[in-house]
Amino acid sequence: MAENCPKLDECPIFEKFSGDAAKQIWTRHYCKGNYEACARYQLSLKDKKAPITLLPDGSTDESLTAD
Numbered sequence: 001m002a003e004n005c006p007k008l009d010e011c012p013i014f015e016k017f018s019g020d021a022a023k024q025i026w027t028r029h030y031c032k033g034n035y036e037a038c039a040r041y042q043l044s045l046k047d048k049k050a051p052i053t054l055l056p057d058g059s060t061d062e063s064l065t066a067d
């Protein structure tokens with residue numbers, strides 16, 4: 001059974017994407033599934049803060065902003 005990412009409550013990407021039907025594929029695949037493969041999660045394991053533009057697959061989306 002898929003587990004939720006431990007970063008769910010503090011991750012800005014999860015917050016942004018979970019309210020957007022078109023982007024919920026990300027949260028289903030990563031945040032509530034294969035979170036160990038998420039580039040943001042992997043950075044957090046190294047105590048590094050992921051830039052807001054970093055997507056779970058390691059690509060970037062410059063349209064993402066902090067607000």
Ligand code: SF4
Pocket residue numbers: 005006007008011012013014027030031032034035038039040041056
């Ligand atoms: S985007 Fe990555 S770090 Fe953020 S909640 Fe989803 S799986 Fe976790």
